[in-house]
Amino acid sequence: MxxxxxxxxxxxxxxxxxxxxxxxxxxxxxxxxxxxxxxxxxxxxxxxxxxxxxxxxxxxxxxxxxxxxxxxxxxxxxxxxxxxxxxxxxxxxxxxxxxxxxDPAFRNALRTARLAQRVRNLNEPFYIVCGYGETGALVTRGLDTLGYRVVMIEPNEARLRELMLEDLRTDPTIAVADASSPAVLQRAGLGSPFCRGVIALTEDDDTNIAITVAVRLLSPRLPVMARVRWVHVAEINLTAFGADLVINPFERFASLLASAVATPEHYHLRELLTGLSGSDAPERFRPPHGHWIVCGYGRFGHAVTTQLRRNGMSVTIIDQKHYDEGTVTVQGTGTEPDELREAGIHHSVGIVAGNDRDVKNLAIAVTARTMNPGIFVVTRQNKESNAPLFEAFADDLAMVPSRIVASEFLSVITTPLLAAFLHEMPNRDEQWCAGISARLEAATPGRVPHNWTLKVSPRNAEAVYRDVADGKDVSLAHLLTDPHDRERRIPAVALLVSRAGTMIYRPGPDTLLQVDDEVLFAGPESARRRIELSARNDDILDYVRTGRESNGGTLWRIARRRRLRRHRLRRGSRR
Structure with a gap:
């Protein structure tokens, strides 16, 4: 002040x-x-x-x-x-x-002073989010659900007024300022011990680059995640400056669409791992091979066309603006039946409505479905508020840029090891992904699994840490054993073990744990509670390892025996 x-x-x-x-x-x-x-x-x-x-x-x-x-x-x-x-x-x-x-200068100084004061008073984990649009709104709601506070930096006061109307559990700290300024980031809490990371979601790639550089130089320990809108240059620059996660929603969706066509098991496993925990499991589908029509040859259309052709599909492009460049086949918007007929709508297997206007994309989709009822329709939804219109149309696959960025950022924030697992997936074959998907679907039937990380440390798994430090063998099979019935297995899947910089993907049940290991699990929330119970309680861990229960307390033994008796009665009645 x-x-x-x-x-x-x-x-x-x-x-x-x-x-x-x-x-x-x-x-x-x-x-x-x-x-x-x-x-x-x-x-x-x-x-x-x-x-x-x-x-x-x-x-x-x-x-x-x-x-x-x-x-x-x-x-x-x-x-x-x-x-x-x-x-x-x-x-x-x-x-x-x-x-x-x-005076604007005085009001800005007053806001700056209030921001610095509020940030100093934050004594719980928070993220700095730069840019409040549709993606910023989704990320803010997700962080609030996860229990994190948010410091929002946005130069547009009208957008921040919308943020104040959000039904959040905690009031976000807001700053009307340019996030590309290092001084603004520092006042927003960049050096605070409670800051957990920075998320750059501004509409300008140069601003996102400036944010990434500032964070990497001023607070190298903090993770920084950025969205890019223009391909190649911005992504290369952000990666070179050390961004932990860079997402271009157009290229990401194009690669996902191509993956759904060429490698459906890869696509299905990614959808399972990055979906909202506890929501309905994604349906299995496979976009058909053959001739495709792409309406709109901007950033999104260009990325989709490249990926489809890379996977052996023939593509006809309909566009008005880029027709003179020589890469567009049919001049038009795709909303007219004659344009779609010239593009080969009757023998096409799929169509992509990829313009930057939702009404135009819906018009293309409706016209295409009328002319070819069996065609696979992919739509681009630009505004979250238009979701009811796209749901009413019932397309086969919808691309929502804000959801793609928000879901991947939140998945990585929730379980940082998930990013390493997703990065490894393209190097694996379809059978490898199908096996993991089958185990996840068996663990959480009809639902998206919950992902979490367990670290072998005195704080997170003290019982396992003590046994491993004493030279005792503790394997993943022990953690996946039901603490109430040693004959049962917990419905969870160990996806990855991180050990001193080395990644062990899809570890077997006989994998022995070591001090400071980090294990990425996926399964229902109840499985997490039981695994953490075994990892933290010496008596329970001894029971799942050796079968001995004499060291346990009286109340624990009574509860375990009652649970075991009920389980045996249920199993007998089924027989």
């Missing part, structure tokens, strides 16, 4: 000097002018105290009268003068103060 204080003093210097000077002159005048009594005899002037008292209520227009005695004519003339100059000086000071309060 010191900057605000000195700014006020600088701007209010002249009015304050004038007010003080006028007040002092009027006080001294009253202290020098003699009074008069009831008989008309001269009396001594007012004391300095009484002069200050009279001028205090006179200058503030309270008006208590002539105190302590009636004034002389000279004193009254002086009071007329004092009233006029006091009102004038105070009016000048008030006008200057109002102008200061409306």
């Amino acid at each position: 010191s900057n605000v204080f000195f700014l006020v003093l600088r701007r209010m210097r002249a009015p304050l000097i004038l007010v003080i000077t006028v007040f002092s002159v009027c006080v001294f005048g009253l202290a020098l002018i003699p009074g008069v009594d009831a008989d008309g005899n001269a009396t001594p002037p007012l004391s300095l105290f009484h002069a200050v008292y009279v001028m205090a209520y006179t200058a503030t227009t309270i008006g208590f009268g002539e105190l302590p005695t009636a004034f002389s004519e000279a004193q009254r003339m002086w009071m007329v003068f004092a009233i006029l100059v006091s009102v004038t000086s105070w009016s000048y000071a008030l006008v200057t103060l109002v102008a200061l309060l409306q």
Whole structure:
């Protein structure tokens, strides 16, 4: 607040000097002018105290009268003068103060001071989110659900007013500022020990690059995630400057679409792992091979066309703007039946409506479905608010840029090891992915599994840590054993073990754990609670390892035996 204080003093210097000077002159005048009594005899002037008292209520227009005695004519003339100059000086000071309060520079300084104060008062984990659009809204809601606070940096005040109307559990800390400024990032808490990372979601790739550079140089320990809108250059720059996760939603969806066509098991496994935990499991589908039509040859259309042709599909492009470039086959928008007929709609297996206007994409999709009812329709949904329209149309596959970026960022925030697993997936074959998908679907039938990481450390898995440090063997099979019935297995899948920089993908149940190992699990939330129970409780871990229960407490043994008895009764009734 010191900057605000000195700014006020600088701007209010002249009015304050004038007010003080006028007040002092009027006080001294009253202290020098003699009074008069009831008989008309001269009396001594007012004391300095009484002069200050009279001028205090006179200058503030309270008006208590002539105190302590009636004034002389000279004193009254002086009071007329004092009233006029006091009102004038105070009016000048008030006008200057109002102008200061409306000054953009002062308001910005005040917001900056408030931001710094609120960030200093944050004593719980938070993320700095730069840019509040549709993606920023989804990320903010996701972080709030995960229990993280949010410091939002956005130069557009209108967007921040929308943020304040969001139904969030905690009020976000907002800053109306340019996130590309390192000073703004520092005031937003970049150096705070509670800051967990920075997410760059601005509409300008240059700003995202500036944010990435600032974070990497000022706080190298913090993870930084960025979205890019223009391919190649921005992604290369962000990766070179050390961004932990860079997502181009258009290229990402294009690669996912191509993966769904060429490697459906890869696509299905990715959907299972990056979906919203507990939601309905994604349906299995495979876009057909053959001839495709792409309407719109901008960033999205170009990325989709490249990926489809790379996987052996023939593509006809319909576009109006880029027709003169020589890469577009049919000139038009794709909303007219003649344009689609010229593109070969009747023998095409799929169509992509990829313009930057949702109404146009829906018109293309409806026309194409009318002319070829069996065609596979892919639509691009630009605005989240238009979701009911796309749901009513029931397309085969929808591309929503904000959801793609938000879901992947939140997945990595929830389980950082998931990014390493997703990065390895393209190097594996279809059979490898199909095996993991089958195990996940068996663990959480009809639902998206929950992903979590367990680290062998005194804080997260103290029982496992003590046994491993003492030279005892603790394997993944032990952690996946039901702590209430040693004959049962917990419905969870160990996807990855991170050990001293080495990744062990799809580890077997006989994999022995070591100190500081990090294990990526996937399964229902109940499986997480049971695994963590075994990892933290010495008696339970000893039971799942050896079958001995003598060391357990009485209450635990009674609860375990009752649970075991119920399980055996259910198993007997099924038989």
